[in-house]
Each structure stands twice: as C-alpha cells, then as structure tokens.
Amino acid sequence: MATSISINNISKKYDDTPALNSISFDINQGELFGLIGPDGAGKTSLFRILTTLLLADGGQASVAGLDVVKQYREIRNIVGYMPGKFSLYQDLSVQENLDFFANVFHTSMEENYDLIRDIYVQIEPFKNRRAGKLSGGMKQKLALCCALIHRPQVLFLDEPTTGVDPVSRKEFWEMLKRLKKENITILVSTPYMDEATLCDRIALIQSGKILSIATPDEITGKYPQKLFAVRSENNYQLLKQLRNDPQVSSAYIFGEYLHVTFKNDVPVIEAEEISPTVEDCFIQLMEMS
Amino acid sequence: MKRFSSFIKKEFLHIFRDIRTMMMLLAMPVILLILFGFAIRTEIMNTPFAVLDESKSASSRQIIERMSGSRYFDLQKNPDNFNEIEKSFRKGEIKLAVIIPEDFSDDLYRTGTGNIQLSADASDPNEASIVTSYVQQILMRHQQSLMKEDKIPYTIRTEVKMLYNPQLVSAYNFVPGIMGLVLMLICAMVTSISIVREKEQGTMEILLVSPVKPVFIVLSKAIPYLLIAFLDVVLILLISNNILHVPIAGNIFLILFLSTLFILSALSLGMLISSVTKTQQAAMLMSGAGLMLPTILLSGLIFPVENMPVLLQLISNIIPAKWFITAIKDVMIKGLGFFSIWQELSILLGMTFFLLVVSIKQFKNRL
Numbered sequence: 309m310a311t312s313i314s315i316n317n318i319s320k321k322y323d324d325t326p327a328l329n330s331i332s333f334d335i336n337q338g339e340l341f342g343l344i345g346p347d348g349a350g351k352t353s354l355f356r357i358l359t360t361l362l363l364a365d366g367g368q369a370s371v372a373g374l375d376v377v378k379q380y381r382e383i384r385n386i387v388g389y390m391p392g393k394f395s396l397y398q399d400l401s402v403q404e405n406l407d408f409f410a411n412v413f414h415t416s417m418e419e420n421y422d423l424i425r426d427i428y429v430q431i432e433p434f435k436n437r438r439a440g441k442l443s444g445g446m447k448q449k450l451a452l453c454c455a456l457i458h459r460p461q462v463l464f465l466d467e468p469t470t471g472v473d474p475v476s477r478k479e480f481w482e483m484l485k486r487l488k489k490e491n492i493t494i495l496v497s498t499p500y501m502d503e504a505t506l507c508d509r510i511a512l513i514q515s516g517k518i519l520s521i522a523t524p525d526e527i528t529g530k531y532p533q534k535l536f537a538v539r540s541e542n543n544y545q546l547l548k549q550l551r552n553d554p555q556v557s558s559a560y561i562f563g564e565y566l567h568v569t570f571k572n573d574v575p576v577i578e579a580e581e582i583s584p585t586v587e588d589c590f591i592q593l594m595e596m597s
Numbered sequence: 598m599k600r601f602s603s604f605i606k607k608e609f610l611h612i613f614r615d616i617r618t619m620m621m622l623l624a625m626p627v628i629l630l631i632l633f634g635f636a637i638r639t640e641i642m643n644t645p646f647a648v649l650d651e652s653k654s655a656s657s658r659q660i661i662e663r664m665s666g667s668r669y670f671d672l673q674k675n676p677d678n679f680n681e682i683e684k685s686f687r688k689g690e691i692k693l694a695v696i697i698p699e700d701f702s703d704d705l706y707r708t709g710t711g712n713i714q715l716s717a718d719a720s721d722p723n724e725a726s727i728v729t730s731y732v733q734q735i736l737m738r739h740q741q742s743l744m745k746e747d748k749i750p751y752t753i754r755t756e757v758k759m760l761y762n763p764q765l766v767s768a769y770n771f772v773p774g775i776m777g778l779v780l781m782l783i784c785a786m787v788t789s790i791s792i793v794r795e796k797e798q799g800t801m802e803i804l805l806v807s808p809v810k811p812v813f814i815v816l817s818k819a820i821p822y823l824l825i826a827f828l829d830v831v832l833i834l835l836i837s838n839n840i841l842h843v844p845i846a847g848n849i850f851l852i853l854f855l856s857t858l859f860i861l862s863a864l865s866l867g868m869l870i871s872s873v874t875k876t877q878q879a880a881m882l883m884s885g886a887g888l889m890l891p892t893i894l895l896s897g898l899i900f901p902v903e904n905m906p907v908l909l910q911l912i913s914n915i916i917p918a919k920w921f922i923t924a925i926k927d928v929m930i931k932g933l934g935f936f937s938i939w940q941e942l943s944i945l946l947g948m949t950f951f952l953l954v955v956s957i958k959q960f961k962n963r964l
Binding site for chain 1: 599603607798800806808809963964
C-alpha cells in the first residue's frame with residue numbers, strides 16, 4: 309500500500325515547552341487514521357505542521373509525497389483541512405460559505421457534488437441560514453463540506469466531533485467511512501476514546517510522544533492483564549479500598565463501573581471479566597511511560 | 598478573476614451585515630464633519646510674515662522692529678512689490694503681510710491718522726484672525742508710546758484683508774482635517790481589524806491551507822475599503838460644498854487623486870498593522886494610539902503644527918496625514934494646481950510605496 313503521509317522525527321517546541329517529541333509514523337493511502345490523545349497532547353501542532361501552517365523545529369514530513377516545507381504550495385492545493393475551532397464565516401450563510409470556498413479552490417459545488425451530496429443534503433434545508441446560527445453538529449457538517457469541496461487527496465480533521473452531540477457524532481463518523489471509499493486519506497484527531505475503534509489504525513499520543521500505533525483491535529489485544537469491571541453501591545468508597553489493597557495493580561472509575569486489574573491472578577469470585585477498550589489501553593500505556 | 602470577485606463579494610457581505618462597521622464607515626464621517634464646526638482656538642507663535650515698506654520712514658521702521666521683536670512674529674521677507682507677496686503666500690512661506698503705504702508717516706504726523714494694510718492667509722481662519730489681532734495689539738502699544746512722547750493722540754488704522762477665505766468660514770479649515778482623519782480611520786483601522794478578525798476567527802487558517810496566496814487575501818480585503826473610503830471622500834466634499842458652503846477652489850480631479858493616494862498609504866499602514874498584531878483589540882489599540890492620535894494631534898487638524906516644539910514638528914513629518922492635509926488645503930481652499938503640491942504628492946507617494954513594500958514583506962505564509 310502506498311504511503312500517503314510520512315512523519316519522520318518531527319519535533320516542535322513552543323518557547324521551552326515541548327509540544328512534539330521526535331514523532332515518526334506513516335499513514336497509508338486511503339486510510340482512516342485516528343490520532344487519539346487528551347487536550348495538549350500535541351495533536352493540533354502535528355496537524356498544523358502537516359498542513360504547512362507551522363514549521364517543525366526538527367525532522368521531516370511529507371504529504372502525498374510532497375515535502376511540507378519545500379513544497380508547501382502544492383500541498384495546499386490537494387489537502388482539505390478542518391481546524392479544531394469552527395472556522396467558517398459566521399456572518400455568511402451556509403450557501404455563501406460553500407460558494408466562497410468553492411471559488412477559493414477554483415471549483416464549484418456542482419463539480420464535486422457527488423462527494424459532498426450525502427452531507428450537503430443534511431444541511432440543505434438551512435442553506436440560507438447564517439453559519440453562526442447553526443447547531444454544533446450542523447456547523448461540523450458544513451465545515452466538512454467546505455473542506456471537501458475541491459475533492460482533496462488528503463483530509464485533515466482536527467477534533468471534528470468535539471462539542472458535538474452523540475447523534476451527530478455518530479453521523480459524522482458514518483460520513484467519514486463513506487469518504488474512505490473515495491480513496492481519500494483521512495487523518496482525524498479526537499479526545500474521545502470510543503471513536504478510536506472506528507478508525508483503521510490509531511496512534512495514541514500523550515505529551516508529544518506516541519505511546520502506541522496499531523489497529524484498535526491490536527491495541528486492545530495487547531492489554532497485558534486481565535481486566536475486571538466491578539460495581540458497588542458506593543463506587544468511590546470501593547475505589548479507595550481497592551487502591552489501598554496491595555494485590556490491586558490499578559483501579560479507576562469507568563462510567564458506572566470500576567475497572568480493576570490485579571497483580572497476581574487473584575481468584576475473583578463475582579466480577580465480570582471484560583475486554584479492554586482503547587481508553588483502558590491508553591491509561592495503561594500512560595502509566596507505564 | 599472569479600476568485601477575486603468572490604473575495605470582494607464576501608468582504609462586502611461582512612461589511613453590510615455588521616451594523617457597527619457600517620456606521621463607522623458611512624455615518625461617522627458625516628457626524629464628525631458636522632460636529633467639528635467648533636474648532637479650537639490656540640495661541641500662535643512665530644508666524645512668518647513679510648513687510649512691504651513703501652513709507653521707509655522712521656515710524657514705519659519702528660513698527661517693523663516692534664513686530665519682529667515680538668515672539669509672535671518672525672520676519673521672513675522684505676519684498677519690493679505686491680506680486681512677490683502674493684507668491685510668498687502661495688508658496689506658504691508667509692502667513693501674514695504688512696503693507697505700509699508711502700504716505701503713512703506723513704498722514705500719521707499731519708492728520709493724526711495713519712493707515713496700514715494687513716493681509717492674512719485665511720485658509721486657516723482661526724489662525725488668520727488671531728494673527729491679525731496680535732498685529733493690532735502691537736500697533737496699539739506703538740500708539741501709546743507715541744502719545745507719551747508727543748502728548749498728541751495718534752491713530753493707526755489697519756485695513757485687514759483675508760486672503761483665500763474672506764468670510765473666515767472655519768469649515769474651510771477643518772474639512773481637509775476631517776478628510777484626513779476619516780480616511781485614516783477607515784483605511785488603517787477598519788482594514789487592519791477586518792484582516793486580524795480572520796486570524797482570530799480561524800478563517801485565516803483555512804485560507805492559508807488553500808491555493809490562495811496570503812498577499813492576495815490581504816489585497817483583496819483592501820479593495821472594498823478603498824472603494825468605501827473613496828465614497829466617503831465624495832460624500833464629505835458634497836456635504837462641505839452644499840451644506841457647509843465651503844467652496845472647492847481647486848481642480849476636483851486633483852483633489853480626488855490626492856485623496857486616493859492618501860487612501861493607499863493608509864491602507865498599507867492598515868495592512869502593516871494587521872501583519873504584526875494577532876487580536877482585534879491589539880489592532881484597534883495600535884491603529885488608535887499609533888495612528889489616530891498622532892493624526893489628530895500632529896497633522897495640524899486641531900493645533901497648528903507651527904506652534905509645536907521643534908521635536909514634535911519633526912515627528913509630524915512622518916505622519917502621512919500631515920502632508921495630505923497640507924496639500925488638500927492648498928488645492929481645495931487656495932485653488933492651487935499640481936505644481937504647487939508636487940512636494941507633498943511625492944512625499945505621500947514615497948511613503949505609500951515604502952509602506953506597501955514593508956507590509957507585503959511582513960506577510961507570513963504560515964501561522
């Protein structure tokens with residue numbers, strides 16, 4: 309499979325604070341690749357370096373075979389970018405925004421209509437509404453339309469689902485899956501671990517370092533211990549007790565359950581063994597490093 | 598071309614949909630123009646003046662000495678005829694001319710009444726009337742000293758002639774000033790804010806990751822403001838002429854050309870500000886404190902530049918508005934032509950070119 313995005317020892321510092329620490333990985337052509345990590349992990353910095361908006365302090369990177377520093381003009385022609393913050397003209401209507409960005413890329417909505425049709429039909433009823441007056445989910449759909457209007461080869465989506473309701477998030481990911489069929493490489497970042505399983509491959513990133521890169525299944529498969537979900541009337545009390553227990557290796561609140569691992573295989577009488585989620589893996593990797 | 602027009606269309610939509618911007622661009626110039634009817638009077642020192650002494654008598658020399666010795670006046674020339682005085686006025690070398698007729702001394706000592714003619718450049722009416730009243734005070738003191746010597750009352754009558762602005766309409770003076778202020782405000786302040794807004798909202802980030810060159814983004818933002826600023830110039834001229842009854846003495850095309858040049862220099866300043874600031878507030882502060890204040894204070898709009906400390910006078914030279922206001926006064930009120938303002942024009946042209954080059958160099962292709 310051809311490499312679409314290649315990242316080689318990329319480092320970036322803001323003053324003295326390191327944001328990216330010698331990161332390297334490759335993304336294949338047509339892959340839906342997730343960059344998973346909490347706020348401040350360095351996701352946006354990496355996006356800006358790849359979209360030629362920022363210069364890295366060290367290392368090389370290329371997008372579609374083009375160097376992000378030397379061939380930044382060519383890259384800007386072939387990528388679609390959706391920044392983390394909603395960045396369209398709030399005082400322009402949906403249609404005006406689309407027309408404007410179509411003109412920016414020397415194209416028209418009709419030309420690539422097949423690509424954006426599925427998304428556009430959802431916002432079409434509001435096409436004369438100002439972008440600033442749309443709901444969060446609608447805004448993201450419009451932003452995705454604008455980023456796709458010129459049929460980019462590579463799509464960069466920086467936290468596209470942050471601040472969006474669960475239903476719209478689900479719809480959004482379904483759209484991304486459809487786009488994958490068009491052979492568009494998609495790099496998407498998210499702080500939501502549950503979205504990670506929807507990607508082909510994911511990179512877990514924390515404090516500017518990559519913790520692990522693999523398919524979601526591989527990552528959860530590598531979970532080294534047996535994981536148990538336990539619940540009581542008073543989870544907080546239970547958590548305190550578990551953490552004081554020398555037999556317990558880790559315990560943390562996970563929704564309405566506590567996820568617990570044990571140092572030795574303790575015979576558990578009544579607790580459900582579960583398969584780890586990406587979030588469990590993330591926590592485990594984070595504590596290891 | 599289609600891309601360019603869509604940029605311009607987008608910019609106009611921004612303007613028309615924001616009521617505050619609209620007010621600032623279109624209503625404010627009119628309001629300022631009408632409010633500024635009350636100009637501020639100030640003491641004026643070192644007025645350059647010329648004396649045409651046809652009397653060549655002891656008493657005429659005494660008067661000239663009294664004037665030259667005063668801190669309010671600065672003797673520049675002793676011309677031989679009226680034509681020279683006229684020329685000096687046009688060149689702006691003098692603000693006042695004192696003409697002492699041949700029979701002044703004879704009249705004064707024989708009939709007790711002498712006549713002196715004062716001509717003042719009244720394109721700044723406040724200055725002209727203040728300056729002539731200073732002369733009258735000096736002459737009054739001279740009369741009193743004569744009386745002490747001879748115990749005979751003498752009277753020196755002055756005949757005051759206001760050049761260029763015989764009715765002393767003060768609108769004549771502030772209209773060019775308002776033009777300078779408004780154009781600076783619209784072009785530098787509003788343009789820089791509108792460019793920085795794109796940075797703040799994050800839209801610049803998207804536009805940068807597109808085939809559009811950053812210079813192109815910024816230039817296309819400047820064009821709508823150029824058009825609106827030009828509209829404001831026409832609006833100000835129409836209101837001044839029809840409501841405030843300020844005659845437009847010079848060539849209207851020269852006035853429009855001069856204004857366009859000034860608009861361009863202010864736009865370049867706005868672009869420069871937008872490239873060094875990151876937030877709208879910073880841009881507003883920078884253009885407000887860095888441009889508006891000096892424009893109001895140092896351009897001669899309210900306070901005559903001649904009256905300022907030398908250091909401030911020197912600083913005022915780097916303010917484009919100063920040159921614009923000087924030139925537009927010459928053309929609009931004195932009716933002078935291209936060759937009288939070529940100096941101001943070339944300075945403005947040089948400034949515009951310099952600012953444009955610097956601001957284009959400042960553009961960043963990245964964040």
